[in-house]
Amino acid sequence: MIVAERKPLEQISSMIESNNKILIVGCGECVTVCSAGRKKEVEILASALNMVRSKEGKPVEIRQETLERQCDGEYLEQLRGFIGEYEVVISMACGAGVQFMAEKYKNSLVLPALNTKFIGVTEEQGVWSERCHACGDCKLHLTGGVCPIARCSKSLLNGPCGGSANGKCEISPDLVCGWQLIIERLSDLGQLEKYEEIIPINNWSTNRDGGPRKVVREDLRL
Amino acid sequence: MKSESKLEQILTKGEFAVTSECGPPRGADAEVIRKKGELLKGFVDGVNVTDNQTSVVRMSSISSCVILKGLGLNPIMQMVTRDRNRIAIQSDILGAAALGINNILCLTGDHQKFGDHASAKNVFDMDSIQLVQTVKLMRDEGKFLGGEELKGSPKMFIGAAENPFADPFEIRVPRLAKKVAAGVDFIQTQCIYNLPKFEKWMKLVRDRGLHERVHILGGVTPFKSVGMANYMKKSVPGMDVPDELIERMKAAPKEKKAEEGINICIETIQRLREIEGIHGVHVMAIEWEEMVSEIVKRAGLFPRPHIEG
Amino acid sequence: MRLNYPSNVKIIKVPCTGKVDVIHLLQAFERGADGVYIAGCLEGDCHFLRGNLRARKRVEYTKRLLDEIGIGGERLQMYNMSAAQGPRFAEVAREMTERIMTLGPNPIRAKKGEAEMETG
Ligand code: SF4
Ligand code: SF4
Numbered sequence: 294m295i296v297a298e299r300k301p302l303e304q305i306s307s308m309i310e311s312n313n314k315i316l317i318v319g320c321g322e323c324v325t326v327c328s329a330g331r332k333k334e335v336e337i338l339a340s341a342l343n344m345v346r347s348k349e350g351k352p353v354e355i356r357q358e359t360l361e362r363q364c365d366g367e368y369l370e371q372l373r374g375f376i377g378e379y380e381v382v383i384s385m386a387c388g389a390g391v392q393f394m395a396e397k398y399k400n401s402l403v404l405p406a407l408n409t410k411f412i413g414v415t416e417e418q419g420v421w422s423e424r425c426h427a428c429g430d431c432k433l434h435l436t437g438g439v440c441p442i443a444r445c446s447k448s449l450l451n452g453p454c455g456g457s458a459n460g461k462c463e464i465s466p467d468l469v470c471g472w473q474l475i476i477e478r479l480s481d482l483g484q485l486e487k488y489e490e491i492i493p494i495n496n497w498s499t500n501r502d503g504g505p506r507k508v509v510r511e512d513l514r515l
Numbered sequence: 516m517k518s519e520s521k522l523e524q525i526l527t528k529g530e531f532a533v534t535s536e537c538g539p540p541r542g543a544d545a546e547v548i549r550k551k552g553e554l555l556k557g558f559v560d561g562v563n564v565t566d567n568q569t570s571v572v573r574m575s576s577i578s579s580c581v582i583l584k585g586l587g588l589n590p591i592m593q594m595v596t597r598d599r600n601r602i603a604i605q606s607d608i609l610g611a612a613a614l615g616i617n618n619i620l621c622l623t624g625d626h627q628k629f630g631d632h633a634s635a636k637n638v639f640d641m642d643s644i645q646l647v648q649t650v651k652l653m654r655d656e657g658k659f660l661g662g663e664e665l666k667g668s669p670k671m672f673i674g675a676a677e678n679p680f681a682d683p684f685e686i687r688v689p690r691l692a693k694k695v696a697a698g699v700d701f702i703q704t705q706c707i708y709n710l711p712k713f714e715k716w717m718k719l720v721r722d723r724g725l726h727e728r729v730h731i732l733g734g735v736t737p738f739k740s741v742g743m744a745n746y747m748k749k750s751v752p753g754m755d756v757p758d759e760l761i762e763r764m765k766a767a768p769k770e771k772k773a774e775e776g777i778n779i780c781i782e783t784i785q786r787l788r789e790i791e792g793i794h795g796v797h798v799m800a801i802e803w804e805e806m807v808s809e810i811v812k813r814a815g816l817f818p819r820p821h822i823e824g
Numbered sequence: 825m826r827l828n829y830p831s832n833v834k835i836i837k838v839p840c841t842g843k844v845d846v847i848h849l850l851q852a853f854e855r856g857a858d859g860v861y862i863a864g865c866l867e868g869d870c871h872f873l874r875g876n877l878r879a880r881k882r883v884e885y886t887k888r889l890l891d892e893i894g895i896g897g898e899r900l901q902m903y904n905m906s907a908a909q910g911p912r913f914a915e916v917a918r919e920m921t922e923r924i925m926t927l928g929p930n931p932i933r934a935k936k937g938e939a940e941m942e943t944g
Contacts, residue, residue, distance in 0.1 A: 302892040333847065337889070340850040344893045347854075347932040446626055447597070447637070451644040451693060453686075454623045455678035455705060456752040463752040464626045476683045489689050491697055494601065494645040494660060 294323035294414075295387045296421040297330065297407040299338070306345045308404050309381055312353070315342070316379035317406070318372065318394070319359035320386035327421050329407050330385030332359040338385065338406060363390030369397045376401055412443075429499030429506060435492060437478030444471030450492040517654065517700065520617040520672035521589045521822045522561040526701065526730045530820050531788060532795030534561040534591065534703065534732060535807050537583065539574035548579050552586045554804045558811045559588075560819055563620055563703070563797070566593040570630025577607060580616045591674060592616050595624025600640040601649070601660050608653060612669030620674040620703065621646035644697045647675055651698035673698060678705035679716035680755035688719040694729075701730040703797040706747070709755040710786055717790050726792025733787040736799045737806060738776035741765050777810060784814040829917035841865070841902075842875025849886045853895055856933040859924040861901040863913065869906065876904060895931060899924065 299305075309315055317335050324330030339355045346353045356379065360368045363386035372394075376382060381402045384391040388409040395403040411423040426443045432450070433440060442448045446464045453472030456463025462470040479485045497503070516523055525532050535555050540547035555562055562583055566576040580590035592611050599607065608619065623643045627635045641649065650673050652658050657668045675694050679687055691702065707713045713733070720726050738744040741764045748756035760779060767775035780798075787793050796816075800806045811817050838844055841864035852860045862883060864876035880902045887897030901920060905912045928934075 302889070333845070336847045337850060340847060340854050341889060341893050344850070344854055344895060344932055347935055348894055350935045446628075447623055447639045447642070449623060449639070449642040451642050453681065453683070453690075454643075455676065455681050456625070457681050457683070458752045459682060461752075464628045470682075473683055476686050480685070485686075485689075488686055489693060489696075491644060491648070491693055494641045494649070497640065 294326050294412070295389075295409060296327045296411050296413045296423075297324050297387050297409045299329055299334065299385075300406060300408055302341055302345065305338070305383065305404075305406055306342060309342070309353075309383070312380040313351075314378065314380045315353055315355045316372075316376060316382045317342075317355060317357050318363065318382060318384050318386070319357075320363045320384075320390050321359060322362040322364070324386060324390075324407065326415065328419075330387075332357075335359055335385055338383070362386075364393055366393070366397060369394055372398070426500070428495075428497075429503075430496065432492070435487070435490075436475045437482055437484065437487075439471060439474045439478050441471060441475060441492075444469075444474065446471075450495060518617050518670045518672040520561075520670075522591070522618055523672040523700065524822050525560050525820055526794055528820070531816065532561070532730070532732060533559045533811055533816050533819065534563060534795065534797045535559040535804070536563040536565065536797070536799045536801070537579070537804065538565050538568060538801065539576065539579040541571070541573050543574065545582050548574070548582045549586060551804045552583045552588050555807055556586060556588055558808045558817060558819065559798070560795075560822075561589045561591045561618055563591045563593055566595045566622070566624070567598065567630070568593075569625050570597070570627040570632065570635075572631060577611050577614070577616070580611065581614050584615050589618065590616055591618035591620050593620045593622055594646065595622045596639055596641050596643065596646055597624035597627065597637050600638050604641070604646065604649065605653065605659055608650060608669050608671070609665070609667075612671060613667075617670055618672045618674060619650055620676065621650065621699070622676055643675055644693055647673055647694060647697040647699045655698075672700050674701045674703060675699045676705065677702050678753050679707075679713055680705060680709060681753035687716060688723065688725070691720060691725055691729075692723060695725055699729055701732060701794075703732045704734045705753065706734045706736040706799065707783060707787070708747075708760055709757050710783065712755060714790060717792055721792050730794040731792055732795040732797045733784075733790075733793050734797045734799060735780050735783050735787075736801070737780035737803070737810065738764055738772075739803060740772050740776070744776075777806060777813070780810055781814050784810070784816075829914040830921040832921060833917045840870065840872050840875040841879035842870070842872055844879050844882065846882050846886050846889070849883070849900060850889070853890065853899070853930060853932070856930055858930045858933070859899045859901075859920055859927070861903055861916065861920050863903050863905055863916065866904045866906050896927065899927060899930070 317339055319332050319335035320330045335357045339357050360371060362368055376398055381404055383404050383406045384394050385406045391403055391405045412425040412427060413421050413423045416422045423443055425440055428442050441450050445452050446462050447454060453470055457470040457473055460470055460473045462468040479487055537551045564576045564579045567573055576592050580592045583590045621643045627633055627637055649660055650671055654668050654671055657665055659665055677691050744756060744761050744764045747754050764775055784796050787796060798807050798810055841862050844862060849860055862879055864879050867876060870876045883900060883902040887900050890900060891897040903916050
C-alpha cells in the first residue's frame with residue numbers, strides 16, 4: 294500500500310488561513326489501512342481545525358466526506374453535487390488522490406493534508422515500513438525476494454557496502470541492512486552462489502528517471 | 516602494463532608497495548594540499564585523494580590530484596558513486612586521465628547523512644563494482660557504457676576498497692571475488708586492527724586463488740590517543756578494534772600515547788608483510804600526515820623503489 | 825462512603841477506557857471542556873486485557889494534538905485507580921481541578937464567550 298502521514302497541523306491550518314468554508318475528504322484505500330486518511334482521521338482533523346479557528350475567533354464551516362478512493366474518477370464524481378460550495382478542499386488521500394481530485398474539479402482549490410511517504414507494508418500494528426521504489430523493472434528474483442533498491446540506503450545492486458555492521462545499515466542503528474537481509478534469504482534458500490553474479494549497471498529509464506510513467510492496456514480500453 | 520601508473524609498475528615488479536592518503540581542504544587554498552604532499556613525497560608510491568569523504572564538502576579529488584601530481588607524487592583519485600551519475604563519472608574519468616591521473620579508486624561513498632549536507636539528493640546510479648567495470652570498459656575496450664567508442668582510452672590502474680571486517684562475514688570473500696571478476700587491479704583494505712580475523716579472511720582469499728589475481732594492500736591507521744581508539748571501535752561502522760589494543764593504549768604513559776599508537780601500527784605492518792598475498796600497505800594517517808614518513812622508515816620500507824617516468 | 829469532590833467534574837461512564845477514542849477527547853474540548861481526565865483501571869487489571877494501556881497511548885497522542893492545536897496537552901491526563909480507591913478518586917479530581925484553575929479556561933470557550941458578548 295501507499296503509506297502516508299498527516300502533515301503538522303500548523304502547516305494545514307496555515308494553508309486555509311483565509312478560508313471559511315472547507316471540505317475535508319478522506320480516502321478508503323491505502324491511507325485508511327495506514328490510518329492516515331481514514332474517516333476517523335477526517336473527524337480528528339475537522340475537530341482540530343475547528344478548535345484552532347475558534348481559538349482565533351475565526352470559526353470555520355467544515356464538511357466531512359470519505360470516499361471509497363480518490364484515485365478513481367468514478368468515486369470522485371460523488372463530490373460533484375456540493376464541492377463547488379466550498380472555498381477549499383483538503384484531501385486526506387495520497388499525492389495521487391489529491392492531484393486527481395484537482396484534475397477532476399478544475400475550479401476547486403485542492404490542498405494536501407498528508408505527506409505521502411512510500412510503498413510499504415504494515416510491519417506490526419502502528420508500524421509501517423518501506424518495501425518498493427516502483428523502479429519499473431523488478432529485480433526480486435535476483436535478490437532472494439528482498440529489494441536492493443528500496444531496502445538498501447544506497448540502492449546498491451552488488452552490496453553490501455563496507456558500512457554494514459551487526460546486520461544494521463551504516464546510516465542508523467535502527468535500520469536493518471537490506472543486503473544483510475538479501476544474504477540471509479539467499480542462504481536460507483540455498484542460493485548464496487547467486488550473490489557472486491554481478492548485477493550489471495541498471496537501466497533507470499524504467500524508474501522515474503525516464504520521466505512520468507504510464508501503463509496502457511489496449512485490451513481493456515473502451 | 517595496463518596503465519601508466521607507477522603503482523602498477525611497483526606491484527608488478529613484486530615490490531612491497533606503500534600508499535597513503537590525503538584529504539583535500541575545505542576551501543580553495545592549494546597550499547594545504549601542497550603541504551600535505553610535501554610531507555609524503557618520497558615515502559609513498561601513491562597517494563589516495565579522497566572524494567568528499569564522509570559526505571563533507573571539500574576541494575574536488577581531481578583538482579587535488581593534479582596539484583599533487585605537480586609536486587611529483589603519484590595520486591590515486593578516489594571516486595564515489597554517491598554524487599555523480601554515469602554521464603558525469605565517465606566525463607570525469609576522461610578529464611582526470613587527460614590531466615595525467617592514472618590511478619582510480621572506485622568507491623560507493625558514505626551516505627550523505629554523515630556529512631554537512633544531509634538534505635542532499637544522492638545519486639548511486641551505479642555501485643562500486645559497476646564503477647570498476649565502467650573504468651575497465653573504457654580502458655580496455657575503449658568504449659562508453661552506452662556502447663559508443665571513445666577516442667583515447669583512460670589508462671588507469673583500477674583500485675577498490677574492501678572491508679574484511681564488515682558484516683555479513685560469509686560474503687566478504689565472495690564480495691572480493693566479485694570485484695576481481697569486475698576487473699579490479701588492486702585493493703586497499705579497511706584499517707586492520709584485528710589481525711587474527713584478517714588472517715582468516717586472507718586464508719579464504721588464498722583458498723580461492725584471488726591473491727594471484729589482485730594486489731591486496733593492507734590498510735593501517737595509527738591511533739593518536741585512547742579517545743581515537745575508542746571512537747574507531749564504537750562509532751565507525753564496520754571497524755573492528757580488539758579490546759587488547761585499547762588496553763595497550765590506556766597502559767601507555769600519557770606523553771607516550773601517540774608513540775604507542777605508532778608502535779602498534781608498525782607491528783601491524785610487520786605482520787602484514789608476512790602474510791602471503793599481501794603486496795603492500797596503505798597507511799591512513801588522517802590529519803597526521805607528518806607521521807607517515809616515520810612509520811615508513813621505522814617499518815623498514817624506506818627508501819622507496821625508484822621508477823622511471 | 826460519601827466522597828467530596830469538586831462539583832465542576834462531570835463524569836461520563838464507559839465500560840472500559842479502551843473505548844475512549846481520540847475523537848471523543850477532542851470533541852470534549854471542542855465543546856468547551858477546560859480539562860479532561862480519564863480514570864482507568866490499574867495497569868495489569870484491565871478486564872479486556874489492554875484497554876487501559878491503549879487508552880494511555882491515545883491520551884498521549886491526543887495531548888500532542890492538543891499542543892498542536894494550541895489548547896495545551898496538559899489539560900488532558902490519564903490516571904489509573906481501582907474501583908476500591910474512592911479517596912484516590914476524590915484526590916485526582918481535586919488535583920485536576922487545581923491544575924485547570926492555574927491554566928485558566930479553555931481558550932476556545934473564552935473566545936466563543938467574547939464573540940457572543942460582541943453580538944449580544
Ligand atoms: S526491484 Fe523495483 S519493483 Fe521490485 S521491489 Fe524493488 S523497487 Fe520495487
Ligand atoms: S549498510 Fe547495508 S543497507 Fe546500508 S547502505 Fe550499506 S549495504 Fe545498503
